[in-house]
Amino acid sequence: xxxxRTAAGNAIARGRRGARSAGxxxxxxxLATAERLLRQRAVADVSVDDLARGAGxxxxxxxxxxxxxxxxxxxxxxxxxxxxxxxxxxxxxxLAEDPRARWRELIDRFxxxxxxxxxxxxxxxxxxGTNAEVRRLWASVLERxxxxxxxxxxxxxxxxxxxxxxxxRDLAIALNSMNExxxxxxxxxxxxxxxxxxVVDVLLDVWLAAIYRSTAxxxx
Amino acid sequence: xxxxRTAAGNAIARGRRGARSAGxxxxxxxLATAERLLRQRAVADVSVDDLARGAGxxxxxxxxxxxxxxxxxxxxxxxxxxxxxxxxxxxxxxLAEDPRARWRELIDRFxxxxxxxxxxxxxxxxxxGTNAEVRRLWASVLERxxxxxxxxxxxxxxxxxxxxxxxxRDLAIALNSMNExxxxxxxxxxxxxxxxxxVVDVLLDVWLAAIYRSTAxxxx
DNA sequence: ACGCCAGTCAACACCCTGTCGAGTCCCGTC
DNA sequence: GACGGGACTCGACAGGGTGTTGACTGGCGT
Numbered sequence: 001x002x003x004x005r006t007a008a009g010n011a012i013a014r015g016r017r018g019a020r021s022a023g024x025x026x027x028x029x030x031l032a033t034a035e036r037l038l039r040q041r042a043v044a045d046v047s048v049d050d051l052a053r054g055a056g057x058x059x060x061x062x063x064x065x066x067x068x069x070x071x072x073x074x075x076x077x078x079x080x081x082x083x084x085x086x087x088x089x090x091x092x093x094x095l096a097e098d099p100r101a102r103w104r105e106l107i108d109r110f111x112x113x114x115x116x117x118x119x120x121x122x123x124x125x126x127x128x129g130t131n132a133e134v135r136r137l138w139a140s141v142l143e144r145x146x147x148x149x150x151x152x153x154x155x156x157x158x159x160x161x162x163x164x165x166x167x168x169r170d171l172a173i174a175l176n177s178m179n180e181x182x183x184x185x186x187x188x189x190x191x192x193x194x195x196x197x198x199v200v201d202v203l204l205d206v207w208l209a210a211i212y213r214s215t216a217x218x219x220x
Numbered sequence: 221x222x223x224x225r226t227a228a229g230n231a232i233a234r235g236r237r238g239a240r241s242a243g244x245x246x247x248x249x250x251l252a253t254a255e256r257l258l259r260q261r262a263v264a265d266v267s268v269d270d271l272a273r274g275a276g277x278x279x280x281x282x283x284x285x286x287x288x289x290x291x292x293x294x295x296x297x298x299x300x301x302x303x304x305x306x307x308x309x310x311x312x313x314x315l316a317e318d319p320r321a322r323w324r325e326l327i328d329r330f331x332x333x334x335x336x337x338x339x340x341x342x343x344x345x346x347x348x349g350t351n352a353e354v355r356r357l358w359a360s361v362l363e364r365x366x367x368x369x370x371x372x373x374x375x376x377x378x379x380x381x382x383x384x385x386x387x388x389r390d391l392a393i394a395l396n397s398m399n400e401x402x403x404x405x406x407x408x409x410x411x412x413x414x415x416x417x418x419v420v421d422v423l424l425d426v427w428l429a430a431i432y433r434s435t436a437x438x439x440x
Numbered sequence: 441a442c443g444c445c446a447g448t449c450a451a452c453a454c455c456c457t458g459t460c461g462a463g464t465c466c467c468g469t470c
Numbered sequence: 471g472a473c474g475g476g477a478c479t480c481g482a483c484a485g486g487g488t489g490t491t492g493a494c495t496g497g498c499g500t
Binding site for chain 1: 366397
């Protein structure tokens with residue numbers, strides 16, 4: 001009776017089998033309740049019971065739709081990362097047009113997407129410490145992004161716009177890591193954080209410096 | 221009967237009052253057990269009972285020494301950050317001597333300290349999501365480091381070694397955040413991570429690029 | 441008219457946390 | 471040499487969360 005537990009990393013069927021019918025709106029209700037509740041309190045303070053009540057069902061019934069609270073989060077995270085991927089589009093392929101503008105566009109779009117779903121992003125960051133599935137999903141998403149950035153850096157080096165230096169992959173990891181942590185602090189609002197309206201500028205500045213050793217990289 | 225609950229951020233008396241006597245070794249035993257267990261499994265999989273048994277006492281007795289499992293972690297974190305501060309020493313004040321060497325020294329010493337206590341650092345990062353006290357302690361520690369870096373960057377700009385750019389504080393936040401996240405990935409070993417022997421080089425490279433726009437900043 | 445299956449939930453078994461109250465042991469004091 | 475108090479200890483409990491089981495319902499195709 002337990003819903004399909006798929007290997008982490010693929011978007012499909014995180015909830016139940018390929019169902020249709022009335023149960024679908026329950027599933028959506030759970031997801032919506034989760035995102036709403038997460039906007040109000042920390043993920044640890046949202047119980048399965050809260051999710052079930054919010055969706056108008058009992059706790060056991062919740063388990064008909066999702067194997068656990070974390071699975072709900074996993075589904076939500078899937079959607080956010082998909083949205084981010086879509087927002088990023090093919091910016092990286094058009095880098096040479098105007099590197100500074102394109103990099104800014106990339107960072108800005110991620111910023112917008114994550115900012116719009118900050119509750120989900122924050123909750124995932126918190127759960128990542130305790131839940132292996134979330135950790136793996138995040139790791140695989142990050143790996144994709146790191147590879148994309150690595151490839152872009154190598155292309156910029158090949159066309160002579162960026163100087164050689166530390167391995168492109170390591171640089172990509174460092175920069176992605178920085179963004180993740182800085183956004184987390186900015187959105188969470190605890191501890192030292194960059195103001196939300198400045199964060200894209202600051203991140204962009206470090207990216208350009210690290211990749212080009214310059215604030216004004218040359219276009220093609 | 222509950223041990224002194226002090227405001228987060230001060231190192232003293234996280235355990236009990238200023239006691240001496242046989243209870244002290246129990247307290248140490250709990251701390252040692254915690255660090256040992258944390259080297260084996262995630263913090264969520266270590267229960268108060270495990271800590272108590274490991275220290276040769278019963279669960280209720282544990283609560284005589286610490287108000288919670290997280291309080292143990294807090295004590296451990298205090299020690300690690302103190303050790304890191306000590307290791308960093310006055311490196312920042314001697315920056316102008318040889319900027320590249322000094323920055324490297326700074327990053328390297330943090331790397332050594334965190335690496336030596338990776339279990340504690342990892343556990344704290346995981347708990348930070350759910351525990352407000354750990355979050356506050358970490359935030360205050362980070363704030364100190366951010367301010368130190370900010371001051372150093374401003375000094376380098378003042379002496380003409382580093383160009384002006386984004387606010388020094390924002391830069392300091394971004395760079396510290398990067399280090400934190402990159403070390404976490406490296407020590408945790410999940411997801412895209414920089415190899416442990418390369419991580420100092422990579423971080424240093426980004427720091428120098430972001431601060432000086434150069435790999436070879438000028439000495440005094 | 442019947443069987444199946446999506447959907448539902450009361451009740452249960454568990455596990456972990458934190459607290460309470462009833463101790464024991466030792467040590468300084470009268 | 472008893473007595474009181476503080477350090478220290480733990481059995482037992484209350485509470486709150488999770489995940490599972492088994493019985494029930496209602497629609498729908500045959």
